[in-house]
Amino acid sequence: xxxxxxxxxxxxxxxxxxxxxxxxxxxxxxxxxxxxxxxxxxxxxxxxxxxxxxxxxxxxxxxxxxxxxxxxxxxxxxxxxxxxxxxxxxxxxxxxxxxxxxxxxxxxxxxxxxxxxxxxxxxx
Numbered sequence: 623x624x625x626x627x628x629x630x631x632x633x634x635x636x637x638x639x640x641x642x643x644x645x646x647x648x649x650x651x652x653x654x655x656x657x658x659x660x661x662x663x664x665x666x667x668x669x670x671x672x673x674x675x676x677x678x679x680x681x682x683x684x685x686x687x688x689x690x691x692x693x694x695x696x697x698x699x700x701x702x703x704x705x706x707x708x709x710x711x712x713x714x715x716x717x718x719x720x721x722x723x724x725x726x727x728x729x730x731x732x733x734x735x736x737x738x739x740x741x742x743x744x745x746x
Contacts, residue, residue, distance in 0.1 A: 697723035
């Protein structure tokens with residue numbers, strides 16, 4: 623048995639033993655990497671813009687419509703910036719983005735007339 627081990631050591635060249643050590647280290651570390659936490663999911667890309675509602679009376683239907691029009695124009699612009707028109711689902715993603723952005727803005731503004739106007743436009 624000692625003879626075989628001795629012959630094996632003589633037949634391994636230095637570069638081969640370095641490769642063998644590197645492979646052994648790799649196989650030792652591979653199970654650790656498999657149990658590591660998965661890479662974090664990147665945060666979705668977002669855009670923010672200020673929309674002036676100055677001069678609008680949000681308690682009136684006319685003021686609410688004007689506010690919604692302003693919000694929609696900005697939402698459409700921001701969603702267009704986020705979208706990729708080369709993708710097949712661009713249109714669906716774009717419309718969902720605009721709808722979600724408008725709903726979020728209306729919720730944040732918290733004006734009953736604007737909320738009622740937005741609700742009437744989104745219901746079938």
